[in-house]
Amino acid sequence: MEHRLVHVDGKELKISNPDKRLFPQLSKWEFILAYYRLAPYLLPYCRNRALTTIRFPDGVEGKSFYQKNAPSHRPDWIETVNDGDIEYVMLNNAPTLVWLANLACVELHVSFNTVHEPMKPTELVFDLDPSVPGFPRVVEAALMIRELLLQLGLDGIVKTSGASGLQIYLPLEPRYTYDETRKVGKFIAHYFAKRQPALITVERSVNKRGDKIYFDYLQHWRNKTLIAPYSIRAVPEATVSTPLSWEELTPALSPKQFTCANIFDRLEQKGDLFAEALRKKVRLDEILQFIDRNRL
Template identity: 60%
Template sequence: MGDRLVRVEDKEIKISNVDKELYPGITKYDWILHLTRLAPYLLPYAQGRYLTTIRYPDGVKGKSFYQKNIPDHAPDWVKRTTWGEIEYILLQDTATLVWLGNLASLEFHVSFDRAEHPGYPTELVFDIDPSVEGFEAVMETALLTRETLRSMGLDGVVKTSGATGLQVYVPIQPRYSYEETRQISQFVARFLQDRHPQLITLERSVKKRGNKVYFDYLQHWRGKSLITAYSPRARSEATVSVPLKWEELKPGLTPEDFTLETVYQRLEQVGDLFAPISQPNHRYDLQAILQFISTKA
């Protein structure tokens, strides 16, 4: 397994073990090429956020570990920032993405707030996961979530997690604390559970969920992260977290439809459906909703 030097954005990066298989049929050098193609779509939302990567030195079939702190051997040109006791990488450019790819970082998870304005999330985010196999209940829950949000004067973008679930993002003015956004997230979650008790659960314990869909509003918090749009996942199918049109949520859709082999054709056909989140023209004001919830407390 040899090494290869590549030049990205005037940075020279050594790619080691280029022939090592990271996914079935995908070598590390293939992986690097995939990252350069995904970069224009992945970077706009990831930039300026606290990054957590999951590294698989021996590929998806091997062991993995989370990395939050920037490695000591990181090049000086890799941007970084400190929050708490952690010195995070800032995924600002394609060169950094390629450098991380060489470390066998197969997943890219980012914070809900930006380093320049910590503590104030830029979206409300709802993470919807099945408790048993199947995607239809997850899609139904996402559509019910949108219906509820629209009744509140809000709307957002849905994307696959790249694994088994869906995530709903609502762009908001970044002037509300996590405590304030939690009030709204919890209100939406409890409303949906009360209206659809046979479908939706807020139970964190997997053993206690039965076959219900888990509506996770707690993940949206300081110090936590979620897979970023267009990040691949460390699954043998090489799935990618892909934004969807709401009308695509119908029987027959599965997360496995969107992989490193199929995502580029989709991007050519539909463009960047996450642009309303990564580069929003409008962010919602939550003040009236917070005032309404306070009268119900």
């Protein structure tokens, strides 16, 4: 069986079937190289977090499965963390990323908290998903939410999911509990569902949403995950979950336009637009006090 030996930061890895087609336009080797090049941008947002992957051993047009537990055949240098009955991989370095890519772990989903603060998330995330094809209404909803955030003295960082939606991050110091962040997420989601009922819904059932944008505040919780910034998505175009500037949110925007084929030119031109998430933190004290005061 064909394989290729590579050395990554002092670790030797055997890449199996490098010429195997994982995407219509990407071999497994090209996919691994893409993740290796994305490592400097992706790793800061995955480090010391529980990782869930979606594996596609026969390519993205084949069957897939979720993997939470670390494979038993892993190298001894792979870092893991136990949470209940699950032993999660921690994606803390480039060799681990290449090892995961060799297993055809296409999508990388990480927890909202680090292992150091298991009950306190480092961000509050608003996940916006269309119920029917089309992206302009997702953009419209995101811009409305940002306008409210600015009025509240807050601001978020936005990225594509890489699939069909947008995600707005409020970076936090790990000082708020999941109960507190859920309280804020629920308040803002229901606020828009009531004031923009033709555009935004909190209805979980897809069949009952019509053409509305689903504001998913329930996904933000302990032991739940979200697609990592700069993770590749398992779609034929090999899209990448890509941070954006707010000025890029126009009706012409599409998450399909950011792919493995062009993400590196974008990073060279614009840098890591998500890096601010590691530096600039917001405080939720005032909005929590408002919610409690008004019993919302």
